Amino acid sequence: MTEPRKKVLVVDDDEMLRDLAADILSAEFEVQTAKDGQEGWEKAQAWRPDLVVTDLMMPRMHGYELCGLLKGKDGIPGVKIIVSSSKTFTTDVSQARAAGADEYLVKPYMPAEMLKLVRSLFGGAAPALAPEPEMAVTGRGAAPAPEELLARPAGNGRLPVYVRFWGTRGSCPTSNAKVAGYGGNTACVELRIGDTPFIFDCGTGLRELGDSLMAEFAGKPLQANIFVGHTHWDHIQGFPFFTPFYNPKNKFNIFSVHGAHGSLGRIFTQSMSLDYFPIPLTSLGARLGFVEMKGPVDLGAAKVSFQHLNHPGVCIGFRVETQGKVVTYLSDHEPFSKLGGVSDLSLRQDAEIAAFARGSDMVIREAQYTEAEYATRKGWGHATYDDAAKFALESGVKRMAITHHDPYHTDAMLDENIEYCRDLIRKGGGKTDCFGAREGMCLDI
Ligand SMILES: [Zn+2]
Ligand SMILES: [Zn+2]
The missing domain is CATH 3.40.50.2300 (Response regulator)
Incomplete structure (x- = not known):
């Protein structure tokens, strides 16, 4: 038999x-x-x-x-x-x-x-290690349902939309006179749709955004949608310093995908465990919901979809569509063909990222290295200015903000690097308006 x-x-x-x-x-x-x-x-x-x-x-x-x-x-x-x-x-x-x-x-x-x-x-292989047991997230009160955090249409008019940069540095916060122009806080971008903030990444820039929202809402309840592309330190370090989390009137949903080693809620719970921070996540007053996205989410005035990026671990980018406008956030990402070499597959994967951004009024994307620097940083999960220019030509987006600036890049170096990128786009016949994201910069969409 x-x-x-x-x-x-x-x-x-x-x-x-x-x-x-x-x-x-x-x-x-x-x-x-x-x-x-x-x-x-x-x-x-x-x-x-x-x-x-x-x-x-x-x-x-x-x-x-x-x-x-x-x-x-x-x-x-x-x-x-x-x-x-x-x-x-x-x-x-x-x-x-x-x-x-x-x-x-x-x-x-x-x-x-x-x-x-x-x-x-x-033929018989050794059994793999069992994954760690899941840790329960015990947030205060019930998590708000995503539909509770709609950006409500104001009357019959179009909601004003703007983008504001709170943290533009990658990898590690930095502070000295030579970087003050572009700013030293790590990844955090606010997309405002009417009264509702959509926050992308929780780097150290999140702290000042929190202070600004506290002043603006002055005791009124605040609801916001927070999107975390991935949970490396430079993208979550501002999280426990976001003062609106400490007000019980406030509600937040934190969107991302399941982590490489456990649930999204568990990652944030652990990041605030006693080994790393004096106040546990469970002591935050606000209602926090952790939403592991399985596909696009419809938040009333905005639809948000995601795309996996090429970065060590799990990392995703987001595309927000609101009232006929599109804003895309892509950080951190090393082009597939750059890392693994040009092949049918890598070109197709790169084209998929460009397609994800196509039609955007603004793309906020990373570029961290010059080609010379990249030579010794290959495999670190980041792109070069040449990659960003290529992406602009391929996706044809209207505006492109370069962010996740290297901590070693001074204002003078960044001016030069961004100009180099703009020049590549011009020479390639592209129309994308490319600029370097600076902390505090606020732009209408
Ligand atoms: Zn990063
Ligand atoms: Zn990263």
Whole structure:
């Protein structure tokens, strides 16, 4: 009697790669496919595969979360996992393994490599480390539902929309006379739609935004939507210093996706644990809701969608559509073709990022290095001014604010770098108005 064929579930949002993997494997195994992590998780529970081959960056549910679920207490006992991704950051490989992946296969791969790997796994591999148990988030009171935080239309008129930069520095806050022009606070941008602030990233710039909102709302209840692209220090360090969090009248929803090692709420809870901060998250007075986005969210006057970016760990960009205007926030990101070399796949992935931003009235995006600097910083997850210019030409956006300035770049260096980027766009025949984001800068949309 022959043994039943092993069951392999292929999870990938890229149709071409999904079909390719299914083709390769179906010669020897029984194969099913799913188009994202969410569908993968549902199919895995119903079909109980022996092996799951999953991509990392997918809408609705990413690969780290899927790995955690598959190997978690309600997962599939004995299931093997291969993470197959074009992300080549060493931290992604180790994080995927920590999340439960048995193997990591870099895309694009040769069919024979995939087959060899799958056969070897079925030949008996060491069990992967179990993911850490989930920590409960015990916020004060119930979290506000996203629909409670609508940007309300004021009468029949169009709501005023503007962008204000509160933190434009990347990696590490910096303070000296030579950087004062562009500012030293880390990532924080306010997009105002009527009375409702939409806040992008919680770097140290968030502290001053908090003070400004406290003065503006002067005791009136404040509601805001906060979007966190990723939770590296330079994007969350202002979080505990946002004074509106300490007022019980206020409500906030914090939007992002599930973290590489656990829930969004858990990451913020841990960032304020006693090892790092004197006041725990549970002691904040305001109502906080942590929303792990699975797709676009409709917040009344604005629709917000997200896109995975190429940065170590989980990192997403946001696109906000409001009253016929579009603002896109993309930080941090190293172009795929820059990191992994030019291939059909990397060019397609880069084109996807440009397409995500297309039609934007303003894109706020990172560029941190000159080409010379990049040579020694490849794989750190950031772009160059040449990359930003290329992106402007490809996406054709109206305005592009360069942000996430390197802490070693003085005002004089930044002036020069931004001018260089503008010049590249001009020479390429582009019309994008490119400028360097400065702390305090406020622009109507
Ligand atoms: Zn950053
Ligand atoms: Zn980062």
